[in-house]
Amino acid sequence: MSFLRIENVAKHFGSLIAVDGVSMSVEKGECRAVIGPNGAGKTTFFNLITGMLDLTSGRVLLEDQDLAGIKPAERVRMGMARTFQITEIFPDLTVRENIRIPVEIAAGLHLAPRVPTARRAELRARIDQLMEEGGLTRIAGRYAGELSHGDQRACEIMMALALNPRLLLLDEPTAGMGDDETHAIARLIRRIHRDQALTIVLIEHDMRVVFNLADKITVLAEGRPLAEGTPAEITANEKVQAAYLGGAA
Numbered sequence: 401m402s403f404l405r406i407e408n409v410a411k412h413f414g415s416l417i418a419v420d421g422v423s424m425s426v427e428k429g430e431c432r433a434v435i436g437p438n439g440a441g442k443t444t445f446f447n448l449i450t451g452m453l454d455l456t457s458g459r460v461l462l463e464d465q466d467l468a469g470i471k472p473a474e475r476v477r478m479g480m481a482r483t484f485q486i487t488e489i490f491p492d493l494t495v496r497e498n499i500r501i502p503v504e505i506a507a508g509l510h511l512a513p514r515v516p517t518a519r520r521a522e523l524r525a526r527i528d529q530l531m532e533e534g535g536l537t538r539i540a541g542r543y544a545g546e547l548s549h550g551d552q553r554a555c556e557i558m559m560a561l562a563l564n565p566r567l568l569l570l571d572e573p574t575a576g577m578g579d580d581e582t583h584a585i586a587r588l589i590r591r592i593h594r595d596q597a598l599t600i601v602l603i604e605h606d607m608r609v610v611f612n613l614a615d616k617i618t619v620l621a622e623g624r625p626l627a628e629g630t631p632a633e634i635t636a637n638e639k640v641q642a643a644y645l646g647g648a649a
């Protein structure tokens with residue numbers, strides 16, 4: 401049984417076919433990269449997995465459970481967390497306040513009028529732990545909106561992790577970053593993947609990051625599956641070279 405199984409999914413927007421017959425099986429603990437030229441359907445494919453878009457056809461199964469009809473918020477409760485191409489954090493809150501929100505949600509205490517003292521200490525410890533793991537402790541009191549792009553992304557990733565996901569979906573985690581920030585985020589993702597044996601699916605344009613992190617790669621082109629394999633197999637694949645790595649991106 402694959403942890404996440406996508407069966408022949410399609411998404412049509414009127415006459416435009418954004419995703420056309422894509423299947424993918426991801427094993428527990430795997431880091432899978434989804435790559436492809438601009439407009440290949442990667443983000444649409446993600447939105448079909450998280451339930452933000454309804455499928456035109458096909459099936460998405462998490463641990464053999466068909467997710468048809470299950471809303472995005474419920475999928476988060478089932479252990480699916482994601483980050484977005486454009487970072488989604490609260491700019492007017494500090495880093496610590498940002499992390500506190502999903503920690504409270506995960507504990508079932510968000511906006512609770514009274515939090516028992518014992519649980520308050522437990523929440524504080526969890527927030528501290530997440531900030532430490534994300535390299536955020538040094539900037540805990542800074543407003544998120546004032547941070548560098550890389551620190552904002554690290555904050556967003558740790559917010560997703562605060563929900564205790566079993567599957568983490570990352571949409572272009574290094575988009576718009578310079579070399580140093582890209583390396584820092586790639587290191588963070590590798591550490592999370594290794595330490596927590598988390599299943600990760602990421603869309604990524606930076607091939608150094610993809611080849612560094614991914615156990616397997618799925619290549620999309622014009623909404624269709626083009627190839628799937630290990631980084632070495634994808635590098636050697638002539639169809640991929642022609643359609644993508646050759647410069648079409």
Ligand SMILES: Nc1ncnc2c1ncn2[C@@H]1O[C@H](COP(=O)(O)OP(=O)(O)OP(=O)(O)O)[C@@H](O)[C@H]1O
Nearest residue numbers: 413416417418436437438439440441442443444445
């Ligand atoms: N809500 C929508 N309505 C209509 N068309 C859409 C919608 N979302 C995406 N599309 C179209 O579907 C196709 C695939 O888009 P998508 O954003 O999934 O590609 P992508 O591979 O993620 O691209 P990029 O790498 O540029 O982010 C594109 O032609 C896009 O214009």
